[in-house]
Amino acid sequence: MEGSPSPRRRTGGRSARVTQAVHRATLAALTAKGLAGLSIEDIAARAGVNKTTIYRRWGTREALLADALNAGTTRQIAIPDTGSVRSDLAALARQVRDTILAPTNRNLMVALATGAGHETLADLGPRYWAGRFAASRPIVERAIARGELPPDTDPDTLIIQVVGPLWFSVFGPGRVPDDAFVDRCVDIVLIGTSHHA
Amino acid sequence: MEGSPSPRRRTGGRSARVTQAVHRATLAALTAKGLAGLSIEDIAARAGVNKTTIYRRWGTREALLADALNAGTTRQIAIPDTGSVRSDLAALARQVRDTILAPTNRNLMVALATGAGHETLADLGPRYWAGRFAASRPIVERAIARGELPPDTDPDTLIIQVVGPLWFSVFGPGRVPDDAFVDRCVDIVLIGTSHHA
DNA sequence: CGTTGCATGCAACGTCGAGTTGCTTTAAGG
DNA sequence: CCTTAAAGCAACTCGACGTTGCATGCAACG
Numbered sequence: 050m051e052g053s054p055s056p057r058r059r060t061g062g063r064s065a066r067v068t069q070a071v072h073r074a075t076l077a078a079l080t081a082k083g084l085a086g087l088s089i090e091d092i093a094a095r096a097g098v099n100k101t102t103i104y105r106r107w108g109t110r111e112a113l114l115a116d117a118l119n120a121g122t123t124r125q126i127a128i129p130d131t132g133s134v135r136s137d138l139a140a141l142a143r144q145v146r147d148t149i150l151a152p153t154n155r156n157l158m159v160a161l162a163t164g165a166g167h168e169t170l171a172d173l174g175p176r177y178w179a180g181r182f183a184a185s186r187p188i189v190e191r192a193i194a195r196g197e198l199p200p201d202t203d204p205d206t207l208i209i210q211v212v213g214p215l216w217f218s219v220f221g222p223g224r225v226p227d228d229a230f231v232d233r234c235v236d237i238v239l240i241g242t243s244h245h246a
Numbered sequence: 247m248e249g250s251p252s253p254r255r256r257t258g259g260r261s262a263r264v265t266q267a268v269h270r271a272t273l274a275a276l277t278a279k280g281l282a283g284l285s286i287e288d289i290a291a292r293a294g295v296n297k298t299t300i301y302r303r304w305g306t307r308e309a310l311l312a313d314a315l316n317a318g319t320t321r322q323i324a325i326p327d328t329g330s331v332r333s334d335l336a337a338l339a340r341q342v343r344d345t346i347l348a349p350t351n352r353n354l355m356v357a358l359a360t361g362a363g364h365e366t367l368a369d370l371g372p373r374y375w376a377g378r379f380a381a382s383r384p385i386v387e388r389a390i391a392r393g394e395l396p397p398d399t400d401p402d403t404l405i406i407q408v409v410g411p412l413w414f415s416v417f418g419p420g421r422v423p424d425d426a427f428v429d430r431c432v433d434i435v436l437i438g439t440s441h442h443a
Numbered sequence: 444c445g446t447t448g449c450a451t452g453c454a455a456c457g458t459c460g461a462g463t464t465g466c467t468t469t470a471a472g473g
Numbered sequence: 474c475c476t477t478a479a480a481g482c483a484a485c486t487c488g489a490c491g492t493t494g495c496a497t498g499c500a501a502c503g
Contacts, residue, residue, distance in 0.1 A: 062499075062500060063450075063451075063498085063499065063500075064449095064450065064451085064500085067450085067451075083360060083363065084282055084360075085281055085282035085283075085360070086282075088489075088490080089490080089491085090489070090490075090491095098451085098452090099451065099452050099453070100490090100491085101451080101452075101453080101491095101492085101493090102450080102451055102452075104490095104491065104492080105450085105451085106450090106451095152363070155362070156363075158418075159356065159359050159360050162356050162359070162417045162418075163280060163281075163282070163356050163360070165352070165420060166280065166349070166353075174418070174419070174420050175419060175420050178418055178419040178420070179419075182419070205419075206427070206430075209411050209414055209415050209418075209419075209421075210411045210430075210431065210434060212414060213410035213411030213412070213413060213414035213415065214406050214407045214410030214411070215410070216410060216413065216414040216417075216418065217406055217409060217410035217413040217414060218406050218410065220359045220413075220417070221355075221359075221371070221375055221406075221413065222371070222372060222375040222376075222379070222402075222406075223362060223371050223372050223375070224406075230403070233403075234407065236438065237407060237434065237435055237438030237439065238434055238438065239438075240437060240438040240441050241433065241434030241435065241436075241437040241438040242434065244437050244441070257471095259470075259471060260469080260470065260471075260479075260480075261471085261478090261479065261480085264479090264480075285460075285461080286461075286462085287460070287461075287462095295480080295481090296480065296481050296482070297461090297462085298462095298463085298464090298480080298481075298482080299479080299480055299481075301461095301462065301463080302479085302480085303479090303480095
């Protein structure tokens with residue numbers, strides 16, 4: 050069994066174009082209408098593709114979402130490297146704030162949080178965040194190397210503590226963190242981390 | 247016009263029972279299935295009520311949700327008063343952590359965040375959080391009175407900074423904050439706040 | 444350059460839940 | 474006990490979902 054010659058699958062040209070268009074359309078629809086009210090027919094219309102194509106290639110809405118998010122969140126982000134932890138973190142924090150304030154990304158974050166229950170979408174959040182943390186980690190590592198932070202500082206924990214308040218204030222009470230608040234978040238964590246050892 | 251005698255509305259007995267049953271059923275359905283996949287027919291079935299009743303009394307799913315949440319989130323929470331900020335905040339933080347870890351409340355939080363866009367649901371989040379902050383504020387005020395915190399400390403900001411990392415780590419990367427992490431969040435903010443002045 | 448057959452487009456269909464409507468039944472308010 | 478607001482019930486329309494059969498197009502291979 051399986052001895053048959055590889056069945057000549059078609060990955061180039063049109064198929065690739067369709068895949069890309071559908072991925073884009075899925076993310077667009079997701080950020081526009083949120084996870085609820087995300088219909089395959091809508092996505093098909095946005096992508097300029099027939100709905101049967103989507104049904105045949107992805108089957109369920111969840112599978113499509115998972116695939117689109119995996120393909121879409123691979124884009125890299127610029128991590129600041131200014132020479133000091135304080136300004137690095139401040140820049141990162143402002144960047145995070147601006148990101149989560151944009152309605153587009155808001156819906157995406159909420160969708161990731163919502164998907165934590167679903168079988169198919171459960172690992173999307175962790176996967177996404179693993180990428181973000183991996184990218185941000187150097188900030189802390191450089192700081193440790195410079196002697197600005199204790200050597201046993203855990204990068205991920207520190208980042209969570211800086212970014213957490215911003216995140217919460219936006220997604221919880223719905224406040225818009227101003228620059229002063231952002232800087233305060235950075236300072237408090239730096240002071241607290243240094244004095245903790 | 248409007249001179250007619252008050253039209254004898256019927257709020258007692260059956261109507262009240264129906265209202266309560268529907269409210270309960272709505273919250274149950276919400277926490278069970280999330281905001282997506284929240285159908286009026288399902289709610290009607292859970293409440294043991296005919297769906298036409300719901301359609302006639304509330305009209306849209308959003309209006310029903312708004313009403314049910316407003317009625318449901320009025321329940322009070324116990325705010326710790328142990329004699330020191332540190333243990334007060336630690337107790338509060340653990341309480342928050344346990345709350346957001348329960349799938350039931352998870353869905354509710356996500357629903358509140360999701361509703362930020364909708365016209366009808368937009369003010370539910372802020373309203374809910376205003377209640378929580380009002381309840382938690384005394385912890386900080388007592389601390390200031392005791393001289394444990396600088397007099398110009400803003401209670402809401404401090405609470406955001408303590409709770410934020412917990413919230414983020416649960417709803418973002420999906421980590422489960424252990425007691426050590428929770429305590430660390432409290433300590434860092436207290437140290438940072440004291441040294442900041 | 445021609446052939447093959449995989450992937451897509453297209454159209455029609457069955458199914459199901461949402462939401463509506465007219466009428467009947469129950470029970471609150473007097 | 475009477476009136477009538479409010480709830481129940483049944484049937485209906487409508488639209489979106491998802492499926493299926495067939496025609497078309499184009500990538501892969503000779």
